[in-house]
């Protein structure tokens with residue numbers, strides 16, 4: 001293993017945080033960094049990247065152009081990413097010359113659904129039953145293994161429900177893996193959950209840990225529509241969710257914000273659906289409902305600063321604005337609460353264009369952890 005460059009002191013105001021990826025998450029990270037007096041340099045292949053509009057420096061480049069990535073990293077005190085499909089090899093390359101968080105091993109595990117579920121299992125945490133699928137014969141066998149009904153997902157590169165199909169028979173499973181062009185996949189048991197939730201948490205360079213209250217998440221067409229805090233989780237479930245995030249982040253020696261998506265089963269059991277090694281859509285409400293948002297928290301963590309207080313001072317409902325709905329910005333601008341529009345020029349169906357958050361007085365203060 002080649003040498004890894006470690007952060008030896010906190011990045012002082014005036015220093016530069018590099019961000020691989022220039023979507024809305026990068027944009028909100030850059031805004032949070034600016035508030036702390038830190039500069040940002042964003043690296044993205046898209047010349048119209050939303051984060052380019054609000055950062056100090058930007059580079060248009062591909063993640064596999066390692067020479068360009070190295071030049072970019074050379075201008076930064078520390079580098080992070082806002083997108084889990086940055087190749088782990090790119091992160092490893094940066095790590096030789098510039099401190100980068102989260103670490104490449106954490107990224108490698110979480111960008112492959114099969115590796116990720118195996119990792120979660122190895123920690124004694126629960127997931128849906130799952131099986132690796134590569135062939136039609138394998139797909140037919142996997143359906144039996146998961147109980148006759150499942151969701152087939154490509155191991156890599158899926159998001160917002162892309163690269164996944166519901167299957168209810170061996171024939172469907174076989175035709176699905178064929179339609180995936182035999183891309184390495186997994187079949188998961190279909191979970192008849194009560195609802196979905198997530199926990200967004202941070203781990204600092206000193207091993208400190210801070211978790212936000214877990215929201216209940218409502219998806220439409222596999223895309224997050226709303227996050228509600230508090231949701232339906234009981235105090236005990238909220239504590240369990242935070243402890244799941246703590247175990248995962250400690251084991252990965254993780255630095256930064258991560259999110260764990262959960263299925264809350266009808267018997268109250270929490271199953272881990274997936275881990276996002278980055279700030280997360282279900283944590284956007286923290287911008288208004290917490291003194292330190294998930295974006296500031298991530299910047300604090302990767303810059304080697306102390307973590308901020310994740311306590312929630314209000315109840316919140318965050319609603320995503322998707323695709324063509326952004327044309328109704330005049331309506332959203334009248335909604336009491338906070339409106340965020342991401343500066344995307346093209347309104348593709350289902351594309352995350354913005355969100356708004358409404359606050360109400362705190363009803364259930366939760367203990368800090």
Ligand SMILES: Nc1ncnc2c1ncn2[C@@H]1O[C@H](COP(=O)(O)OP(=O)(O)O)[C@@H](O)[C@H]1O
Pocket residue numbers: 128150151158159160161162188189190191192196219222223261273274
């Ligand atoms: N095994 C499953 N059982 C039931 N619903 C599922 C299952 N897997 C995924 N879903 C639904 O699809 C959504 C997206 O799937 P997910 O695995 O989180 O992929 P993505 O990377 O697209 O977010 C989930 O939030 C959930 O609503």
Ligand SMILES: [Mg+2]
Pocket residue numbers: 160261274
């Ligand atoms: Mg998901």
